Amino acid sequence: MSVLVILEQQGGVWHKMSWEALAAGVELARGLGRPVAAAVAGADLDSLAAELAGYRVERVLSVDHPLLAEYSPDGFTAALGQMIRARQPFLVVLPHTYQVREFAPKLAASLDRALVPDVVGCRVEGGEAVFVRQLFQGKMNADVAVAGEPPYFVSVQAGAFRADRLERGSAPAPVEKPAIALEAAEIRTRPLERFQEAKRTVDLAAAEIIVAVGRGIKEPENIPLAEKLAQALGGELGASRPICDNGWLPMERQIGSSGQTVSPKLYVAVGISGAIQHLVGMKGSRTVVAINKDANAPIFEVADYGIVGNLFEVVPALTEEVLKARG
Amino acid sequence: MEREVLETDVLIVGAGPAGLACAIRLAELTKNPDGITVIEKGREVGAHLLSGAVMDPRGIRELFPSEPIPALDTPVGREGVYFFTRGGQWKFPVEPPPLRNHGNYVVSLNRLARWLNERLEALGVQVFTGTAAMECLMEGGRVAGVRTDDKGRDREGKAKANFQPGADIRAKVTIFAEGVRGSVAKQLIARQRLDAESNPATYAVGVKEIWEIRPGRLDPGTVYHTMGYPLASDQYGGGWIYGLPGNLVSLGLVAGLDYRDPRFDPHNAFQQYKLHPFVRGILEGGKLIKYGAKAVPEGGWFAMPRLWSDGALLAGDTGGFLNGLRLKGIHLAIKSGMLAAETAREALEARDFSAARLARFGDKVNASWIREELWKVRNGHQAFEHGLWPAFFHLGAQMLTGGRGVRDRYPSEAGHARLLRLAELPAEEPVKIAADGKLTFDKVTDVYHSSTHHEEDQPTHLVIADTDICNTRCAAEYGNPCRFFCPAAVYEMEETRAGRRLKLNPSNCVHCKTCDIMDPYQIITWVAPEGGGGPSYEGM
Numbered sequence: 001m002s003v004l005v006i007l008e009q010q011g012g013v014w015h016k017m018s019w020e021a022l023a024a025g026v027e028l029a030r031g032l033g034r035p036v037a038a039a040v041a042g043a044d045l046d047s048l049a050a051e052l053a054g055y056r057v058e059r060v061l062s063v064d065h066p067l068l069a070e071y072s073p074d075g076f077t078a079a080l081g082q083m084i085r086a087r088q089p090f091l092v093v094l095p096h097t098y099q100v101r102e103f104a105p106k107l108a109a110s111l112d113r114a115l116v117p118d119v120v121g122c123r124v125e126g127g128e129a130v131f132v133r134q135l136f137q138g139k140m141n142a143d144v145a146v147a148g149e150p151p152y153f154v155s156v157q158a159g160a161f162r163a164d165r166l167e168r169g170s171a172p173a174p175v176e177k178p179a180i181a182l183e184a185a186e187i188r189t190r191p192l193e194r195f196q197e198a199k200r201t202v203d204l205a206a207a208e209i210i211v212a213v214g215r216g217i218k219e220p221e222n223i224p225l226a227e228k229l230a231q232a233l234g235g236e237l238g239a240s241r242p243i244c245d246n247g248w249l250p251m252e253r254q255i256g257s258s259g260q261t262v263s264p265k266l267y268v269a270v271g272i273s274g275a276i277q278h279l280v281g282m283k284g285s286r287t288v289v290a291i292n293k294d295a296n297a298p299i300f301e302v303a304d305y306g307i308v309g310n311l312f313e314v315v316p317a318l319t320e321e322v323l324k325a326r327g
Numbered sequence: 328m329e330r331e332v333l334e335t336d337v338l339i340v341g342a343g344p345a346g347l348a349c350a351i352r353l354a355e356l357t358k359n360p361d362g363i364t365v366i367e368k369g370r371e372v373g374a375h376l377l378s379g380a381v382m383d384p385r386g387i388r389e390l391f392p393s394e395p396i397p398a399l400d401t402p403v404g405r406e407g408v409y410f411f412t413r414g415g416q417w418k419f420p421v422e423p424p425p426l427r428n429h430g431n432y433v434v435s436l437n438r439l440a441r442w443l444n445e446r447l448e449a450l451g452v453q454v455f456t457g458t459a460a461m462e463c464l465m466e467g468g469r470v471a472g473v474r475t476d477d478k479g480r481d482r483e484g485k486a487k488a489n490f491q492p493g494a495d496i497r498a499k500v501t502i503f504a505e506g507v508r509g510s511v512a513k514q515l516i517a518r519q520r521l522d523a524e525s526n527p528a529t530y531a532v533g534v535k536e537i538w539e540i541r542p543g544r545l546d547p548g549t550v551y552h553t554m555g556y557p558l559a560s561d562q563y564g565g566g567w568i569y570g571l572p573g574n575l576v577s578l579g580l581v582a583g584l585d586y587r588d589p590r591f592d593p594h595n596a597f598q599q600y601k602l603h604p605f606v607r608g609i610l611e612g613g614k615l616i617k618y619g620a621k622a623v624p625e626g627g628w629f630a631m632p633r634l635w636s637d638g639a640l641l642a643g644d645t646g647g648f649l650n651g652l653r654l655k656g657i658h659l660a661i662k663s664g665m666l667a668a669e670t671a672r673e674a675l676e677a678r679d680f681s682a683a684r685l686a687r688f689g690d691k692v693n694a695s696w697i698r699e700e701l702w703k704v705r706n707g708h709q710a711f712e713h714g715l716w717p718a719f720f721h722l723g724a725q726m727l728t729g730g731r732g733v734r735d736r737y738p739s740e741a742g743h744a745r746l747l748r749l750a751e752l753p754a755e756e757p758v759k760i761a762a763d764g765k766l767t768f769d770k771v772t773d774v775y776h777s778s779t780h781h782e783e784d785q786p787t788h789l790v791i792a793d794t795d796i797c798n799t800r801c802a803a804e805y806g807n808p809c810r811f812f813c814p815a816a817v818y819e820m821e822e823t824r825a826g827r828r829l830k831l832n833p834s835n836c837v838h839c840k841t842c843d844i845m846d847p848y849q850i851i852t853w854v855a856p857e858g859g860g861g862p863s864y865e866g867m
Contacts, residue, residue, distance in 0.1 A: 136778070195488050219824075244783075245832070251784060257775070258783050258834055276775045298764075 001150065002037045002058060003029040004089035006080065008097055009042055010071070017095035017156075019163035022055065024122065024156045025093040026166065031124030034090055037061060038173075039083065041076055043069035049175045056169040061087070065180045067187060073103040074187045081110050083178045089151045091129060096155040108153040114146050115153040120160040129154075159205060159263055159284075202236060202252055209235025209266045212255055212282070213243055216271020216292060216311055220248040225315050226270045232322040238262065240278045256281035271311045274299025291315065330474075331494040336362035337671045338472055338498035340460045340511065342372045344436065344657050345643025346504035347443040348390050349664030349671075350452050356672045360451030364496060366475065368459035368838075370859045372444040373437035375506070375838055377535060377619040377867045378657060379567050379577060381550055382434045385696070386661030391446075398439040401572060403428040404548035409605065411556035411566070416605050424726070425652040425704070428550050433569045433577075435866045436657065459855035460511045463518075464495055469637035469680075472497040473511060476858045484786045499680050500671045502640045504664060507622045508840040509645040510854055521632040521641075527741035528647065529626040529708060531564055532841045534597040534814050535579035536773070537571075537866060540613035545570040552654070554715065557599035561714040562586050563625070566600050567654070568609065575616070575866070576609060581623060581654070583711070584845045585742030589749065589808035590757050593841075594620070598760040598767040610766060618768075618776035619867050620814035620839040625651040628705035629736055634692065635670075635685040642667045650700060652707040652722070659697055666691040703730040709737035746847050748804050770816035774835050779815070781834040781860035788833055788856035789817065789842065796848055797829040805847050812845045837862045 005025035007018035022038060029036035035058035040048055042064065049062040063079050076099075084092065084107075094100045096118045108115035120141070121132035131144045131154055146152040204210060211230035217223060223243075230237045237253060244254040255262055256278040263284030270291050272278060275298070282288070283302055290303035291311050300306045307314050337353060339346045342365050350365050357363075369375040381403060387396055408419040408426050444454060460473040472495060479490035503512040507530065516522050549570035558564050563583025571577055580597040600606055624630075624647045631647035634640060642648070642663040649656035670688040674680050692698060710721035710732065725732035762769040768776075791797065801807055802820070807829070809818035815837045821830040838861045843853035 254783075258780065275771045277771065 001088055001090035002035045003032065003091045003093060004037045004039055004061075004084070004087065004151070005093045006039045006041070007052065008095055008099055009040055009045075009048055012044075012048060014048070015095060015097055016163070017097055017158050019166060020158070020161040021093050021095035021156050023161040023163050023166055025091075026056070027161070028091060028093065028122055028124070028129055032090070032127070032129060037087075037089065039063060039080075041068050041079055043067075050172070053172040053175050054168050055173070056167045057173045060173050060175045062175055062177050063180060064177055065182050067182045067184060070191050071099055072187045072189050072191065073106055074189060075182060076103045077107045077110055078182055078186055079180045080107055082180055084111065084151060086178060092151050092153045094153070094155040096157050100155050104153060104155055111151070113151055113153060114148055115155070116144050116146060117155045118157050119144070119154055120157045122154075159261075204236055204238055204253065204255065204260045204262050207236040207262065208264050209233045209268075210238045210255070210262055210264045210282075210285075211235055211268040211270060212238035212240065212272060213249075213270045214240040214272030214278075215242045216273075217243070220246070222312070223248060225312070229268065229270070229315055229319045229322070232319045232326070233266070233268070235264070235266070235268075240272050240275075269299050269303070270315060272299055273297045274302065291318075328492050330492050333364065333494055333496045335364040335472075335496060335498045336500070336675055337364070338496050338501045339363070339365045339504060340473060340501065341504040341506055341509070341643070341645070342367035342369075342444065342454045342456070343376055343440060343504060343506055343643055343660065344386075344443070345645075345648070345660035345664035345667075346502070347372070347440060347447055347664070348386070348661040349502055349504060349642060349668045350454075351390060351443065351447050351450060352665040352668035353671060354447065354450040354452050356668060357675065362675075363452050364498065365447075365452060365454040366458040366460060366473075366496070367454050367456045368476075368855050368858050369861060370457055370863060372454055372456060373440035373865075374863050375861050376436045376440050377533070377621040377864055378436040379533070379535075379569060379579065379654065380434050380436050380657060381428050381431050381569065381655065382439075383431050383653075383655055383658040386658035386665075387439075390661055390665060397442055398434050399432045401433040401548050403431045403433060403550050404546060404570075405550070407551045409551065409553045411553050411603055411605065413556050414604060416553070416603075425650075426552050426654070433548055433550065433571060434657075435571075437864050437867050439657070457859035459858040460505070461493060461855060463501070463511060463515055463639075464497060470501050470515065470639035472501055476855055478857055480786055480857075481784050482786060487784070499638070500640065500674055500685070501638060502642055502664075502667050502671065503645050504642045504660075504667075505645045507624050507644040508843055508853070510843075510852075512641055512645045513843075515636065515639060516632050519636050521636060523633075525632050526626055526629040526709075526736075526739040528624065528630045528632075529739060529742050530584040530844045531581045531623045531625045531651075532584055532593050532620060532812070532814065532839060533579050533581045533623055534593050534620045535577065535618070535867065536597075536615055536776075537617040538576045538578065538610055538613045539616055540574055540576050540609060542574050544574075544609050544613075545576055547572045553605075556603060557596045558582060560716065562591075563708070563711040566606075568606065576613075577867075578606065578610075583625065583742065584622065584812070584841065585745050587745055587747045588752060588757065589746050589805040589847070590752075590811055592757070592759075592811035594770050594773070594814040595757070595760055595811070598762070599758065601766050602760070607766060615768065615776055617865065617867055618773040619862055619864050620837050620841070622840045622844055623651075623656075624649050625708045626739065627651055627708050628698075628701045630739065633689075635682055635688050637682045637685075638680050640667045640670060640685055640688050648697065648701075650704055652704045659700070662695060662697055663692065666695060666697075705730050706732050706737040709739045712737070712739075743845050743847050743849065746805060746808065749806050770814065771835070774815045774837065777815070777837050778863035778865075779835060779837055779861060780863070781836070782857050783834055785857050787831055788836065788854050789831055790852040790854055791829070792850040792852070794829050796850055798827060801848065802827060809842055809846060809851070812841050814839060814841065818842070834860075
């Protein structure tokens with residue numbers, strides 16, 4: 001019984017969270033001493049399946065059917081359900097994408113099995129997989145172990161596992177095409193035209209360095225101060241809620257419980273007091289630098305380096321030093 | 328714009344104890360679940376419900392006479408009523424009769440609602456959650472249903488890519504069980520003058536936290552009520568501390584929204600309350616789990632609006648079904664919902680949805696134990712008009728005269744009208760507690776513990792008729808009390824180059840309705856934000 005990772009693609013393009021799910025699957029398989037298999041569902045998957053076979057996996061399952069060309073919860077549940085019934089994996093790992101959020105509960109329920117959604121970590125304890133889920137908007141972590149019969153289903157949160165450590169296999173893994181019986185009548189929904197809710201010009205979740213500004217910046221005219229520091233560091237500009245709320249920066253740059261959750265290598269908080277709503281959006285950052293004039297600001301509780309001082313003096317000086325150091 | 332139109336027999340607005348009990352009773356009576364539609368603005372049933380709560384089981388036992396009710400798992404055990412002074416307390420030798428709770432149960436209203444929802448689903452009725460009622464559909468003076476919220480509008484009200492217009496739900500009878508100060512019922516009450524013969528509605532606000540405490544500090548079922556500190560003797564209200572299973576404590580402070588000092592801050596008073604040695608002794612070493620706030624209709628019998636209109640009924644807190652002296656409303660909400668269901672069912676059979684027919688709801692209420700209970704305390708809240716000490720006299724007199732007291736109907740005025748202007752007050756400001764992050768918290772941290780979420784890019788749901796009044800007149804006359812009475816830091820006065828101006832943080836709103844009630848100029852109108860937004864209460 002293997003660990004089966006189901007990757008997501010759309011129109012022949014991989015969803016990048018797929019690789020994080022594969023990384024999670026590989027890690028779990030190693031701990032459990034089980035082989036790892038990778039699956040993908042859709043239509044005309046030959047080239048994608050071949051690409052997948054290049055990774056170090058035991059086998060690739062290409063769930064290929066013309067009726068899966070367009071994603072539908074009914075179609076994917078039926079097809080993947082048949083494949084899982086036939087293959088009897090021990091554990092099924094999925095990326096916690098919008099699509100997975102829609103069909104995975106249905107898929108798990110149709111097999112009468114448990115689903116642990118949106119996990120941020122995992123480990124193996126006494127031969128058993130233990131998953132970590134966030135509770136109370138990230139304030140607490142809970143360890144979850146699954147009771148009952150395998151296969152267990154688990155979906156992994158964006159950014160929780162590192163895809164850059166995936167290893168390629170020495171020889172391509174075998175690709176199998178499980179037989180899928182699917183009737184058009186089984187699919188009760190018909191997708192309409194696709195649309196993009198809002199154009200994003202910045203992807204803070206992927207940024208390695210973020211300089212974030214808060215209320216301490218006082219006026220919108222002062223934002224370039226922080227922007228220059230971000231540029232000098234080669235990072236992105238983020239903000240706490242009041243800044244975006246005032247329309248000083250677009251909402252896509254908002255970090256916190258009502259904005260983006262980020263975990264860069266370096267997070268520089270400029271004039272941010274550190275309300276808990278902001279902290280939950282950035283506390284996963286590897287190194288936090290806080291600049292604030294109030295020594296009692298809660299941001300200093302999560303900061304690795306703190307500068308108590310006037311940001312209008314500190315930030316330009318810092319920018320200058322960074323530029324000097326970079327030559 | 329094309330709107331979806333749904334037709335139903337009976338539409339119930341709000342899935343709280345009144346709305347759910349109404350739907351359950353109606354489904355039992357009509358055996359036609361398809362004719363019942365229930366909408367709820369919360370993301371899930373129970374998400375916006377908050378109560379103390381000690382429940383009188385009378386209502387729920389009538390709804391389910393022959394089955395075990397899982398919510399009734401924590402009977403009231405030890406009881407005590409205390410009077411708090413700044414640093415101490417004394418215990419009432421006997422509990423005042425309205426506060427005797429033997430035979431009642433400590434409950435979580437969320438959990439109760441979730442169970443009621445399961446029962447309702449078993450009868451074939453599915454609540455439409457995340458769906459807010461925005462306005463009445465009126466047809467020739469009669470209520471013909473409601474229009475629900477548009478989804479996907481940006482701050483300026485323009486349609487975003489995911490825009491979806493609200494639906495028109497058309498019903499033969501619409502039952503408003505929206506909770507306290509229901510935003511659509513408010514429109515209807517004003518338009519049809521349903522409160523023409525009522526006392527002005529009066530309210531309180533309850534600020535609540537749930538704590539996990541060290542084992543052994545408070546047994547489950549323990550029920551303490553407190554009067555006095557930190558409230559001034561001319562203020563209505565008091566505190567509660569209830570022991571829950573699992574080393575949890577529900578505690579909170581209720582403050583009448585008819586206080587005099589515009590600088591009074593209920594959230595701040597609650598922080599003071601937690602620092603009182605009696606409370607601190609229970610909480611210390613524990614941790615905050617949840618936070619919430621909600622207004623309470625305190626006006627009593629004479630403040631209830633007319634409960635029926637052409638095509639509409641008002642139930643639960645929306646109708647003012649609450650016994651302020653007993654601090655209880657859940658049992659009355661359930662019973663009012665059941666009676667509304669019976670009224671609606673008879674109207675369906677007679678195919679008559681006129682006000683004359685629906686007036687039978689009033690008859691049913693009058694013939695039930697609701698009136699018996701509320702009539703006895705009809706002047707209860709008004710007894711506090713001149714503060715706590717005169718109240719003891721009036722309450723004593725009322726108790727001896729079946730609720731009458733010294734006159735048939737004590738007068739009352741709207742709470743916001745009692746606010747004094749800054750010029751009439753001593754310059755000394757009320758004590759402001761600095762949050763220590765252990766026992767006391769600032770509003771923003773507490774809001775975090777209410778798990779409140781709103782779509783940020785949507786029109787503000789706090790509609791202020793004229794912000795100039797806030798920035799100039801109110802600043803001078805009352806010092807912007809919105810900053811203080813809002814328990815969720817929605818209102819701020821921000822220093823800008825153009826001077827002090829009002830800044831709203833609508834996404835902090837925990838839907839307590841205090842601003843709509845207490846603003847001295849009555850220029851704040853609370854309308855429902857995009858459905859699904861708001862707190863996510865659990866175990867509250």
